[in-house]
Amino acid sequence: MSSGTVLVTSRSFSSGSLDLTAALESAGLKVVRGPADHNLEALAPVLADAVAWIAGTGPVTAEHLERAPHLRHIARYGVGVDAVDLGDASSRDILVTNTPGANSDAVADHTVALMLAALRGVASGDRGVRGGDWRVTRARELGTLTVGIIGLGRIGRGVAARLSGFGTKVVGFDPWVPAEQIRVLGIEPVEFEDIAQRSDIVSLHTPGDQVIIDSTWLDRVPSGRILVNTARANLVDETALAEALRTRHVLAYAADSLSVESGRGESPLLDEELAAWTLFTPHSAAQTVEAVDNMGGAATEAVLAVLRGETPDNVVRSAA
Incomplete structure (x- = not known):
């Protein structure tokens, strides 16, 4: 040695x-x-x-x-x-x-936790109770929804496997995985352009730093979708997403990373007026x-x- x-x-x-x-x-x-x-x-x-x-x-x-x-x-x-x-x-x-x-299992677990927390308003409910506000916002059950997964590597597949226990329908897109292999995983293969149309919740697990959630993508998304990102902050145009949340076109965003983490200034997603519809963890999914x-x-x-x-x-x- x-x-x-x-x-x-x-x-x-x-x-x-x-x-x-x-x-x-x-x-x-x-x-x-x-x-x-x-x-x-x-x-x-x-x-x-x-x-x-x-x-x-x-x-x-x-x-x-x-x-x-x-x-x-x-x-x-x-x-x-x-x-x-x-x-x-x-x-x-x-x-x-x-x-x-x-760390694939850890991140897959965290992803489902963020889905549930965003879907059921866990963070906003906690803040409300602490402030004496016991008003209830009625939610949806994960097992009745369709989740679209963008990126079907180890983590994306792990998320799909966990969702099967809820009875959730899963659709997925990955340009590097053949459609037949996606079907074997119990996931319906769809094109990237269609995933937002087919999904109630979209979960990002793609590598790289190219923005894929931009104003064009958001304009195509039907109202009321939830977006979850445990991959990279750079995948999302945060300014465009903040506006989509502000107009309630996107119902909620939950993420494990923000651009501010990389020293690129303040994220528009941290605006206090968006706090009820956003949920963030400090890049802790793998921890x-x-x-x-x-x-x-x-x-x-x-x-x-x-x-x-x-x-x-x-x-x-x-x-x-």
Whole structure:
């Protein structure tokens, strides 16, 4: 086993039931924590000595890698690698891995929780009772509705599986999954343009940062739909959605991330007048003990494998 420094910039690494920091240290490695936003100047002294980097959601740029002459491995703590400059990593002979599936169950659970909370007005009901207002808003039952899922990877499929227990009809769109395979999952395949027409609730689980919920999409949506987003804030045009909520064209929005999280200023969705129709959690969908152990354990095993000279699981970009 090689000695050296492992930089960790994931906030939740080794905070579950497993002491993964100790596992790395027992292998002769020095573990140094860094800021989750990957501030370059703050990380530069550690990058100078790092042989591996267990990276959270912050950007991993060519400028970061230029400061890391000994870096052999970036272990992305989670699934998405959009923030990692994969081309530059490859050119520098740095292997990149991720941890697919490690938090899928946690996020799928959270998604259904947000659906129910938005559908039944849980947050607004709580605020009302605390203020002495016991008025009731009549809701709908999840099992009588149709849920449209955009993106049928592990999480989208997990959501569909959970909804089957409610008796909910599920339709789905994913350009990378054949229609016949979608049907085998118990989901009716539909086109992206049709999903809003067919669904009472639309749930986003697609990768990437391209806006898919924009003013054009919202204009096509029949009134009274609920939108749930446990994927990425960038998928939604928040200004257009705020207006759709304000006019009550969209009934409610529940999400686990907002643009403000990425430092892009105040989100229009946080306007107090929209509070009764919006529900947000602090990017916590994946934050269960089990998911933290799964992600951290997979990242730790990958780091140890690379430093032993072995090929780890879940290679996203091989070394050059």
